[in-house]
Amino acid sequence: MKKHPNPARTAWLIAAGLVSIMLLLAGCGSSSSNSTSGEELQKVGKGEGALSLISWAGYVEEPWTKPFEEKTGCKVSDKVAGTSDEMVTLMRSGQYDGVSASGNATARLVDAGNVDPVNVNLVPNYKTIFSDLKSQPYNTFDGVHYGIPHGRGANLLMWNSEDVKPAPTSWNVMFDPKVAAKYKGKISAYDDPIYIADAAVYLKAHQPELGIENPYELNEEQFEAAVNLLKEQRANVGEYWSDAAKQISAFAGGDDALGTTWQYQYFALKGEGHPVAASPASQGFLPSEGATGWSDTWMISSEAKHPNCMYMWMNWIVSPKVNAEVAEFFGEAPAQTLACEHTENKNFCNEYHAENPGFWKRVYYWETPLSECGNGSSDCKNYNDWVQAWTSIKG
Amino acid sequence: MATEAVVERRSAGHRLAGFFHGRRRLQISGLLAGPLGWLVVGYLGSLAVLLIAAFWTVDPLSGEVIRGLSFENFETLFNEPVYREIVWRTVRIAALVTVTDAILAFPIAFYMAKVASRRGKAILIVAVLLPLWSSYLVKVYAWRTMLSAGGVINWALAPFGLEGPGFGGTAVWLVMSYLWLPYMILPIYAGLERIPNSLISASEDLGASPFTTFRRVILPLSFPAVVAGSIFTFALTLGDYITPRLVSNDQFIGNVIFNNISNNLPLASALALVPIVVMIAYLMVARKLGAFEHI
Amino acid sequence: MRLSRRSTVLLRLAIAVGLAFIYIPLIVIGIYAFNASNVLEWPPPGLTLSWFPKAFESPSVHEALLTSVKAGLAATTIAIVLGTLASLAVARYRFFGRETISFLVILPIALPGIVTGVAISNTFTQVLGVNLGLLTVIVGHATFCIVVVYNNVVARLRRVSTSFEEASADLGAHTWQTFRFVTLPSLQTALVAGGLLAFALSFDEIIVTTFTIGAGEETLPIWIFSRLFRPNELPIVNAVAVIVVLISIIPVYLAHRLTREEGGPVAARGGQIEGGGVETEATAMP
Numbered sequence: 012m013k014k015h016p017n018p019a020r021t022a023w024l025i026a027a028g029l030v031s032i033m034l035l036l037a038g039c040g041s042s043s044s045n046s047t048s049g050e051e052l053q054k055v056g057k058g059e060g061a062l063s064l065i066s067w068a069g070y071v072e073e074p075w076t077k078p079f080e081e082k083t084g085c086k087v088s089d090k091v092a093g094t095s096d097e098m099v100t101l102m103r104s105g106q107y108d109g110v111s112a113s114g115n116a117t118a119r120l121v122d123a124g125n126v127d128p129v130n131v132n133l134v135p136n137y138k139t140i141f142s143d144l145k146s147q148p149y150n151t152f153d154g155v156h157y158g159i160p161h162g163r164g165a166n167l168l169m170w171n172s173e174d175v176k177p178a179p180t181s182w183n184v185m186f187d188p189k190v191a192a193k194y195k196g197k198i199s200a201y202d203d204p205i206y207i208a209d210a211a212v213y214l215k216a217h218q219p220e221l222g223i224e225n226p227y228e229l230n231e232e233q234f235e236a237a238v239n240l241l242k243e244q245r246a247n248v249g250e251y252w253s254d255a256a257k258q259i260s261a262f263a264g265g266d267d268a269l270g271t272t273w274q275y276q277y278f279a280l281k282g283e284g285h286p287v288a289a290s291p292a293s294q295g296f297l298p299s300e301g302a303t304g305w306s307d308t309w310m311i312s313s314e315a316k317h318p319n320c321m322y323m324w325m326n327w328i329v330s331p332k333v334n335a336e337v338a339e340f341f342g343e344a345p346a347q348t349l350a351c352e353h354t355e356n357k358n359f360c361n362e363y364h365a366e367n368p369g370f371w372k373r374v375y376y377w378e379t380p381l382s383e384c385g386n387g388s389s390d391c392k393n394y395n396d397w398v399q400a401w402t403s404i405k406g
Numbered sequence: 407m408a409t410e411a412v413v414e415r416r417s418a419g420h421r422l423a424g425f426f427h428g429r430r431r432l433q434i435s436g437l438l439a440g441p442l443g444w445l446v447v448g449y450l451g452s453l454a455v456l457l458i459a460a461f462w463t464v465d466p467l468s469g470e471v472i473r474g475l476s477f478e479n480f481e482t483l484f485n486e487p488v489y490r491e492i493v494w495r496t497v498r499i500a501a502l503v504t505v506t507d508a509i510l511a512f513p514i515a516f517y518m519a520k521v522a523s524r525r526g527k528a529i530l531i532v533a534v535l536l537p538l539w540s541s542y543l544v545k546v547y548a549w550r551t552m553l554s555a556g557g558v559i560n561w562a563l564a565p566f567g568l569e570g571p572g573f574g575g576t577a578v579w580l581v582m583s584y585l586w587l588p589y590m591i592l593p594i595y596a597g598l599e600r601i602p603n604s605l606i607s608a609s610e611d612l613g614a615s616p617f618t619t620f621r622r623v624i625l626p627l628s629f630p631a632v633v634a635g636s637i638f639t640f641a642l643t644l645g646d647y648i649t650p651r652l653v654s655n656d657q658f659i660g661n662v663i664f665n666n667i668s669n670n671l672p673l674a675s676a677l678a679l680v681p682i683v684v685m686i687a688y689l690m691v692a693r694k695l696g697a698f699e700h701i
Numbered sequence: 702m703r704l705s706r707r708s709t710v711l712l713r714l715a716i717a718v719g720l721a722f723i724y725i726p727l728i729v730i731g732i733y734a735f736n737a738s739n740v741l742e743w744p745p746p747g748l749t750l751s752w753f754p755k756a757f758e759s760p761s762v763h764e765a766l767l768t769s770v771k772a773g774l775a776a777t778t779i780a781i782v783l784g785t786l787a788s789l790a791v792a793r794y795r796f797f798g799r800e801t802i803s804f805l806v807i808l809p810i811a812l813p814g815i816v817t818g819v820a821i822s823n824t825f826t827q828v829l830g831v832n833l834g835l836l837t838v839i840v841g842h843a844t845f846c847i848v849v850v851y852n853n854v855v856a857r858l859r860r861v862s863t864s865f866e867e868a869s870a871d872l873g874a875h876t877w878q879t880f881r882f883v884t885l886p887s888l889q890t891a892l893v894a895g896g897l898l899a900f901a902l903s904f905d906e907i908i909v910t911t912f913t914i915g916a917g918e919e920t921l922p923i924w925i926f927s928r929l930f931r932p933n934e935l936p937i938v939n940a941v942a943v944i945v946v947l948i949s950i951i952p953v954y955l956a957h958r959l960t961r962e963e964g965g966p967v968a969a970r971g972g973q974i975e976g977g978g979v980e981t982e983a984t985a986m987p
Contacts, residue, residue, distance in 0.1 A: 019796035022438050026446035030454055033447075037455040037828060038473060063916045088917050091927065100668035104826065106833060106916035123470060196572075250573065251655050256929060264743075265555035266573070283738070395464070398669055403488040405657055423875035430794070437790035441783045441847070445805050449844055452820040453812075455828060510722065513715035521704070521712065532953050537723055538901050539949035540730070543925045544942040548730045557743045558729060587723060616704050637811060645813020648907065660815050667819060678816045685811045689804060698803050701852045 051130035052311075052318055058085045059317040062324055065090050065101050065110040067307070068255040069275040069341045070161065075333045083327075085320035093253035094203040095377070096398075102126070105314035108321045111161050113305040114149035115205050115227075118379040119394070121152050126310040128155045133322050136329045139348045143368040149378060150308040158308030159325040162334070164343030164363075165297055165304035165374045166201070166209070167272050172288040174268040180290070181299045184269060186213045186240055191247040199258055199270025200244065202251035204394070204401035205377055208303050209271065210237040210244075212375060216300040226303065227378040228385055234392045234400070241404045251405065255279075262287060274342025292362045301373035338363070453682075460676035464669070471671060479676035489662070493680055496659045499579055500643035504636045506583040511590040511635065516624075518591075519598035520606075531595075538588050546652050549581045553653060577653040582643045589642070590635035597631025597700050598624070630696035637692055637701065644681045727946070734939040752940040762941055765924035772835060772920055773903040776842035780899045781892060783843070784850030792858035803855070809845035817845065818912030825913070834915035841913040842903040849902065850895035857891035890959065897956045901949075921945070 062085045064071055071089040080086055090107070092098045095116035102110055102125045112120060120126045131137045137145075137159060144150075144160040151157065170179060175194065183190050185198055200206060211226035214236055221233050229237060249267050252258040259276050261267040263285055272289075280287045290296050309328060311321045327333055331349035338345035339354050344365040351360035364370035384391040392400075416424070426433055463476045483489045518530045537545075550573075552558045559570035571577055601624060609619040647660030659681055666674040692698065704712065737747030756762055784806075791802050809817055821841050825831045865887075869879040907922040914923060925941070928934040 019434055019438060019798055022435055022442055023446070023798050026442050029447045030451040033451045033824075033828065034454050034458055037458060061917070090916070096665065096668060103668055104822075104833065104916075248655065254929075256935070257652075260551070261554070264551070264557065395670060398666065399482070399486070402492075402657065402662055402665070403486060405655065406488060406491065419877045420875050423877050426876055434790060434794050434796050437786045437794075438796075441787035441790075441802070441806075444783055444844070445808075445847070448824075448840075449809055449817075449821075450805075452824040453816070456816070456820040456823050510719050513712055514719045517712055517716050521709075528957060531957055532950065533720065534723070535953050536946060536950065537727060539905070539953070540727060540946045541922060541925055541942050542905055542907060543922060543929060544730055544938060545726055547929060547938075548726045548733070551733070551743065552726060552729055554743075561743055584722065584726065587719075616708055637807070641811040641813075645815060645908075647815060660813055663813075663815055663819075674819075678813070678819075681813050682816065689807065689811055693804065698807075698852075699856070701807065701848070 049124065049127060049313065051128040052133060052322060053130065055133050055322045056319045058083045058320045058323060060084055060086065060320075062087045062109075062317050062320040063090075063107045064088070064324070065092055065098050065107050067092070067111055067275075068273075070111050070307075070337070072340060074340070075327075075336055079324065079327050083320065083323045085317065085323060087324075091254075093255070095205065096203065097253075099125075102312060105312065107312055108315040108317045109309055109311050109324065111307045112158065112310050113307050113377040115377040115379050115394075117149050117157065117308060117310065118152070118381070120310060121157055124313055126157060127313045127315075129158055129311060129325070131156050131159070134159055134326045134329070136326050136331070136347060139331075140329060140346050141348055141365065143371070144306060144346050147306065149306060149376060158310040159329055160346035161307040161309055161328060162338050162341070162343045162346050163304065163306035163371070163374075163376070164274060164341075165302045167274060167277055167289045167296060168298050168302070169262075169270060169272045169277050169287055169289045171262065171265075171268040172286045178288060179269075179298065180294070182209070182213050182302075183217075185271070186210065186244060188243050188247075191244065194269050195247045196249045197266070197268040198244070198248045199250050199252055199261060199267040199272070200248050201271050202253040202405075204397040205303070206271075207234075207237050207241065207397055207400065207404075208375060208377070210240045212300055212303055214240065225378075225385060226375050227380045228391045229380070230384065230388075230390055231392070234396070238400050238404060245404060245406065278342055295364060295370055295373070297373055301375065304371075304374035304376055306376045335359075338365075457675050457679060457682075459672045460679055462672045464672050479673045482673065483676055483680075489677070492657050492662055493659060495575070495656060496644060496681075497684065499575065499582065499658075500640045502579050503582045503586065503643045504639045506579070507587050507590040507639045508594075508632055508636065510583070510587055511594050512632070515591050515594035515598055518595050519601075520603075534588055534591050534595075542585065543648070545585060546581060546649050549577070549584065550652050553577050553580075574654045575656055578650050578656060578658075581649050581653055582639075582646065585649070586639040586642050589638035590632075593631045593634040593700050594628060597628045597634070601627050631700040633692050633695045633697035634700035637689065637697060640688060641685055644685065730939050731943050733936065734943045736936050736939070752936045753944070756937050756940040756944060759937065761919070761924060762921075762937075765919040765921045768835065768918055769904055769921040772838050772842060773900045775839045776846050776903045777896050777899045779839070779843035780846035780850045781896055784847045784895065785854055785888070785892070787847070788851050788854040788858055792855050793863070803851075806848045806851045810848050814906075814908030815912070817841065818909040821909070822912040832915060833913055835918060837913040837915070838910055838918075838920065841909045842906060845906075845909070846899035846902055849898045850892065853891040853895035854888055857888055861887045893956055893959055897952060 064087065066089055068091050071087065076087045076089075090101060092101060095113050098110050098112060098116050099119055101107060102120055103123065105125075110116075110120075110126075112126075140160055144163070146156070150160065168179060168182060168185070170184075172178070174197070175184070184194070185191055185200070191198060201209070207229075208226040211223050211229055211233065214221055214233070215223040215226060218236065221236055223229065223233050250258075250261055252261065252270075255273065255276050258267070258270070258272060259279050262270075262276070262280055263283065277287060277289050290298055309325045311318060311325070315321055328337065329347045331347055332353045334345045334347035335350035335353035338350060339356065339359060342363075344363040345351065345354075345360070348366075351365060354360065356362075360366055380392055380394050380397050382391055382393045383389045426436065459471060460479055461475050461477070463472045463474065463478050464470065465472060514530070514534065518527055518534075522530055553570055553572060554560075555572070557570070563570055571580070605623060605627075606619060609623045610616075614622070645660050647658055647664050650656050650658045650661055659677065663674045663677050666677070732745065734752055735748040735750065736745040736752075737749045738745065787802055787806065790796070791799055818841065821844070822833060822837065825833060825837050825840075831837065861884075865883050866879050869883045874882065905922060906920075907926060910920055910923060911926070914920065919927070921941075925938050928938045
């Protein structure tokens with residue numbers, strides 16, 4: 012066979028040339044993730060027949076999606092995410108209609124143009140939402156509403172009542188190295204940079220000289236203290252969890268005996284008969300220092316293919332009966348005032364402090380850390396710093 | 407009659423074949439257009455577009471990529487010790503898994519190729535290939551339950567007063583060795599099959615003990631196949647992030663890339679360059695050792 | 702090969718340990734498929750058959766299975782076409798950059814899945830503006846499946862003597878006829894072996910798929926991944942896994958039988974036959 016280098020060489024050169032063009036386009040083009048429409052819907056039309064949601068575990072369940080599908084014809088498909096980071100990544104793909112976003116996702120989504128403002132006039136049930144959930148910094152930006160509140164809750168301290176004695180009343184059982192060492196290898200911590208705020212909440216109470224006010228606005232010194240606390244905690248952590256089922260099986264299997272969790276896991280384990288306990292209602296479900304928590308908002312994607320269905324969903328999920336069902340299933344405070352009349356447990360709203368704004372002062376809703384501290388200075392650590400710090404905490 | 411065949415109209419395919427006939431350059435171009443288009447323009451192009459982001463930075467709030475040349479990401483990766491630890495950990499486990507699988511796979515492959523009866527060979531081939539069809543995720547989750555505090559391993563070791571490794575680096579090594587074992591067995595088996603039995607007989611006739619035959623004939627001849635298998639075990643371990651997440655708290659390269667994709671794509675791209683460079687180097691060495699004939 | 706008794710015993714022991722290592726976790730999966738409780742503990746509190754009917758009837762399982770099969774078949778077909786084209790070029794011609802092709806072909810499977818997945822998905826959504834869906838999944842799978850077909854076919858082409866193709870041409874066959882009646886039959890078993898392995902790779906792939914799949918669709922691994930996070934449905938996942946493994950005995954065994962009986966004059970003349978899962982009529986080189 013004779014050697015004829017030319018045709019193949021040409022083929023390679025053409026291929027290389029095309030690649031270079033691609034690179035050039037990528038380098039000079041503008042980001043196409045921003046959608047052109049930043050406008051809210053003016054009128055809710057007919058349902059498009061389908062709805063694609065991203066949600067926390069336990070937020071989109073059959074008992075209320077089935078009647079919704081029957082009523083509106085919008086077939087619901089739901090992707091469960093374990094962290095706000097996952098939710099942001101998924102939303103940025105533009106493939107979903109809506110998301111139940113916590114405060115450490117909302118600002119990022121709004122800033123990147125991944126979500127559109129919500130026309131609250133098109134959501135009749137919005138009128139009777141608790142007033143301390145409306146127009147909050149995590150769901151309203153520059154006076155524009157970006158979502159419909161879903162419900163709120165605090166992160167729980169949960170423990171295996173047979174292995175952990177006496178019943179803890181403070182987060183020191185997870186953060187104080189001397190106390191935590193008793194449960195070395197059995198502690199379960201949340202696998203997300205936002206968990207740094209939990210350390211900050213602890214330090215706020217136990218090292219007041221640091222001057223921490225808002226656990227999401229930390230200057231260099233405060234941030235370092237929190238990071239060091241978590242690095243010390245790592246030695247005792249059995250598992251960092253980001254999906255609920257993983258934590259449930261860890262507690263059920265005896266791998267973990269103590270940790271931070273959501274009500275979803277707590278009730279699931281209790282339902283299976285496992286000996287778990289959590290900070291009781293008498294303490295407001297909170298250890299002595301308070302806790303981080305969340306106030307979730309349903310947001311609509313700027314690239315939503317089924318906006319009408321999304322608006323119908325947002326109205327549905329905060330309708331009195333459904334919001335009551337939702338809140339009781341998960342174990343969080345409902346967003347809808349009228350839901351309190353529909354809960355099975357007539358004392359539900361009281362236990363969960365749904366109507367008690369003062370209670371929520373001890374719960375620090377997830378927020379997006381920004382460089383701007385509340386007090387005028389802008390040397391606070393931003394989310395990028397938190398993410399990188401979290402990588403070095405986990406090691 | 408022969409002349410009638412020539413007068414017949416030729417089919418479209420025949421005419422097309424005639425067009426290509428003799429035109430070597432056209433033949434080569436025709437054959438290469440599809441694969442090159444797909445792999446170079448499509449795949450390498452996509453990689454290039456992704457990796458160029460390693461030289462960009464990101465706006466911390468919106469995650470919007472700022473397309474200005476910057477080496478910030480590389481500085482971060484070099485200066486923060488945690489990234490070096492993570493890379494070293496990943497490479498170390500990949501190497502361990504490779505060695506483990508080579509040791510586990512060789513006897514099985516050898517038995518299949520040289521010792522087993524026809525029927526035994528058939529059974530073994532099916533037995534080795536079958537696990538490839540069971541879901542990776544289900545296997546990892548099964549290991550997770552086996553390794554858990556109340557799982558099979560602890561339950562089986564308890565009567566001896568021993569405890570299983572639990573979750574962690576050992577678990578990752580165990581599970582990965584388990585997952586990629588078939589990928590190591592197959593090339594070694596094929597490689598051993600290719601060694602003519604006559605060579606082995608000749609070695610025995612010359613008076614070598616089975617061990618010497620193994621060491622001086624079989625092992626060198628099958629080494630390229632082992633390297634071929636090692637490409638898979640090493641590469642698959644290097645890039646995995648699901649197994650480390652499910653059976654340990656350890657961060658592997660893949661985990662850090664995954665965690666940074668939405669917030670900081672430039673940093674993720676910069677980190678992605680590490681396994682890419684490592685694998686390209688590995689592949690070049692493997693090719694030199696003749697492994698590419700054995701994949 | 703003659704082995705001492707001791708070596709044979711040791712070898713058999715090594716095999717037993719190896720096979721036990723391979724199959725114990727699969728047996729555990731099998732046991733959990735009958736687990737009466739939702740939460741995975743050991744030993745399982747009770748046994749039940751109820752998960753299997755649930756798995757059989759579940760519509761999401763059917764959809765996911767169908768999607769996986771569709772993606773697998775399409776990706777395998779593309780991989781076979783591209784792999785054969787590339788291997789024909791490499792084995793039958795010499796040209797600039799020939800050695801690079803085998804390097805290029807293995808890259809998609811050697812580089813981390815997350816890199817391949819993000820790169821492909823990035824190109825589709827940002828550069829081409831195409832929505833993610835079954836098509837993008839197929840593209841991703843085909844890319845890393847090319848290598849398994851390519852390697853099998855190249856190895857076979859190298860062993861098969863070109864004299865048959867030349868004889869065919871001498872007898873008056875044009876290019877396609879030669880390919881169809883002489884070359885292709887000799888490649889048959891290599892294609893089957895490569896195709897089967899490619900299908901298996903595509904069927905079980907999760908990482909690249911995660912990044913290239915659209916919102917509303919699920920392949921079987923994606924379905925499994927999403928159910929791993931829902932404790933109520935975990936046992937169904939185990940049941941599905943068991944069913945898939947049992948069903949796959951059929952194609953694996955069939956492929957083995959098919960390739961084992963391959964002994965046609967063309968291939969045998971060329972020397973040993975090889976490829977994944979193939980028995981060899983090991984003969985000395987003629």
